[in-house]
Amino acid sequence: MRVRPLTAADAAAIASWRYPGRYSTYEFDEPPACDGDTWAVTDADELAGYCCFGAPARVAGAAEAPGTLDVGYGLAPDRMGHGVGPGFVGTILEFALSQFDPQRLRLYILEWNERSRKVAAKHGFTVESVLASDEGPFLVMTRGAVPG
Helix, strand or coil, X not given: CEXXXXXXXXXXXXXXXXXXXXXXXXXXXXXXXXXXXXXXXXXXXXXXXXXXXXXXXXXXXXXXXXXEEEEEEEECHHHCCCCCHHHHHHHHHHHHHHHHCCCEEEEEEECCCHHHHHHHHHCCCEEEEEECCCCCCEEEEEEECCCC
């Protein structure tokens, strides 16, 4: 997998994705902006998901923290549950570290999203706190630029 700039076609495809059940909270009402904060993640040149960094990755009520890069991502619904999550997230984290050179990484994962929690833990993230939101509690998970 690789990360590349988001195109208008990618953004339109992402906005059309529909997720099952509770995962529908991850759907976009409008296409994400092609502004350099959101990126496409591809697998063999096919759109596999997206990632975002900084303000677009933060949930309401979360504050920017010096030296910390907020990371958000979404896997295409047809790829969920097929074991590609660890590689997908690993690709995004490698890109983030090379592109932004942060001291620390931070994720926001809905408490009920066990799949995403497990993938984050595999990449060295631990729960730092819980942030209440209209969507439910978010686990705030962090790790250093070098895990462990």
